Amino acid sequence: MFILNRKFIVYLVAFAAFFGPFTQTIYTPVLPEVARQLHSTSFVVNLTISVFTLFLAIMQMIYGPLTDIKGRRKVMLLGIALYVIASAGCFFSGTIALLLVFRALQAIGIAAGSVVAVTVISDLFEGKERGEAMGTFQMLVSLGPVLGPVVGGFLSGLFDFHSVFLALAATGMLVLVFNYLFLKETKPDSVQAGRFQLRDFAGILRHRIGSSIIYLGFLQYYTFYYFLVFLPNILTDRYGLSAEQKGLVFLPMSLGIVVGSYVGGKIQARFEGEKLVVLTSYLNAISLLIFLIVYSISLPWLLAGIIVFGLSLGLSLPVQTTLLTGAFTKNRATAVGAYNLFRYMGMACSPIVGSLFYRIGGYVLLYGFIMIVYLAFALLLSRRLLGAQAVKPAS
Numbered sequence: 001m002f003i004l005n006r007k008f009i010v011y012l013v014a015f016a017a018f019f020g021p022f023t024q025t026i027y028t029p030v031l032p033e034v035a036r037q038l039h040s041t042s043f044v045v046n047l048t049i050s051v052f053t054l055f056l057a058i059m060q061m062i063y064g065p066l067t068d069i070k071g072r073r074k075v076m077l078l079g080i081a082l083y084v085i086a087s088a089g090c091f092f093s094g095t096i097a098l099l100l101v102f103r104a105l106q107a108i109g110i111a112a113g114s115v116v117a118v119t120v121i122s123d124l125f126e127g128k129e130r131g132e133a134m135g136t137f138q139m140l141v142s143l144g145p146v147l148g149p150v151v152g153g154f155l156s157g158l159f160d161f162h163s164v165f166l167a168l169a170a171t172g173m174l175v176l177v178f179n180y181l182f183l184k185e186t187k188p189d190s191v192q193a194g195r196f197q198l199r200d201f202a203g204i205l206r207h208r209i210g211s212s213i214i215y216l217g218f219l220q221y222y223t224f225y226y227f228l229v230f231l232p233n234i235l236t237d238r239y240g241l242s243a244e245q246k247g248l249v250f251l252p253m254s255l256g257i258v259v260g261s262y263v264g265g266k267i268q269a270r271f272e273g274e275k276l277v278v279l280t281s282y283l284n285a286i287s288l289l290i291f292l293i294v295y296s297i298s299l300p301w302l303l304a305g306i307i308v309f310g311l312s313l314g315l316s317l318p319v320q321t322t323l324l325t326g327a328f329t330k331n332r333a334t335a336v337g338a339y340n341l342f343r344y345m346g347m348a349c350s351p352i353v354g355s356l357f358y359r360i361g362g363y364v365l366l367y368g369f370i371m372i373v374y375l376a377f378a379l380l381l382s383r384r385l386l387g388a389q390a391v392k393p394a395s
Contacts, residue, residue, distance in 0.1 A: 009120065011136070012178055013076070013120050015140065015175055016076065017114040018140050018143065019083070022145070023083075023168060024049065027156065027164045031049075033160070038093075038095060048096075051103055052106060052107045053347055054107075057348065060337040063111055064335070064340075067112075068187075068333045073179075076120075077176065079112025079116070080112070087168040089102035091165040091166045114340050115337050117141075121321075128269040130325075131319070136265060138265070138321070139265075142261060155167060201338055207327065210335060216277070217339050217340075218342040219373065219374065222347070225347045226354055226367065239299050252303050253310040256309070256310020256311040256313075257314040260313060260317075277316065277319055282375075284313065284378075287309040287312040290304075292368055
């Protein structure tokens with residue numbers, strides 16, 4: 001019975017974490033409609049996406065230490081409650097200024113989800129079970145940025161863009177009620193509350209595993225957002241797909257991430273974590289090479305390319321959080337917060353830097369350069385993680 005309860009908690013906290021990237025992208029298909037109804041410009045409306053991402057990243061630095069000090073349950077409930085209020089505020093916003101304010105508050109609230117969720121799972125599970133639980137968690141959270149535009153386009157097509165925020169407020173309230181009823185405090189008694197110091201983050205970034213996983217997270221989400229931002233242009237320019245058809249193209253990649261995350265959680269019992277991180281990093285680089293070769297051949301080949309990328313990304317995600325939380329037991333949430341911060345920074349940098357590469361050399365330079373960076377980083381990980389194992393003195 002206790003095992004069943006723990007599995008239920010995994011889904012409960014994972015759904016709260018899912019809302020971060022889901023809310024980030026849910027109304028991107030109707031940004032022109034938002035500009036028209038709120039009598040604003042596309043630039044200002046796009047800021048509602050950027051502001052959300054910015055605060056989602058910044059709050060990782062705050063929620064991580066706060067979760068280590070105050071506990072998991074209090075931080076989760078406070079964050080979701082603020083998210084529900086802010087989502088209702090977005091629904092009632094009649095000006096772009098109000099929408100910007102409430103979008104920032106949405107991010108400030110839901111940013112707690114990803115930090116607390118990983119920390120709770122790490123508190124409840126050890127060894128093989130932790131790896132499998134992380135696979136389930138990553139599987140659900142990775143659906144957020146892909147399903148967001150699909151659901152948002154559907155709701156906005158039936159009603160208007162305000163309906164998106166009403167749906168977020170309603171489902172957010174359900175998540176709040178379920179967490180209030182079922183999420184108990186999981187912070188170990190052996191972990192004593194202390195004062196947060198900036199050197200805690202510096203120590204995580206100096207750690208061999210900490211820095212390796214955090215920088216890998218930045219690179220992976222930087223690349224992931226290449227697909228979210230630039231793939232629609234490929235589908236329009238080369239294949240002439242409609243908005244609805246482009247939304248459906250993302251589903252195979254999403255399925256790949258789901259399957260990859262599930263398998264990645266399972267295979268941790270058979271492979272050493274550090275070796276698995278290195279292996280999946282090489283697979284990430286290979287998947288980009290495959291996409292670069294096949295994307296222009298035909299639509300079915302393009303779909304195959306993004307499925308391979310989704311699978312390789314999904315395989316890598318569970319082992320990262322398993323290794324990270326295993327390496328930092330006393331300041332586990334702080335380490336997760338730093339990891340999430342760098343991932344969100346990757347999301348924010350991707351459209352800006354990618355646009356520069358695209359203007360210079362098109363899609364070949366865009367995806368070719370990041371493939372080379374990936375390969376170089378995989379080689380670096382091999383030396384840092386596997387090389388360190390080779391020189392360990394015999395016991």
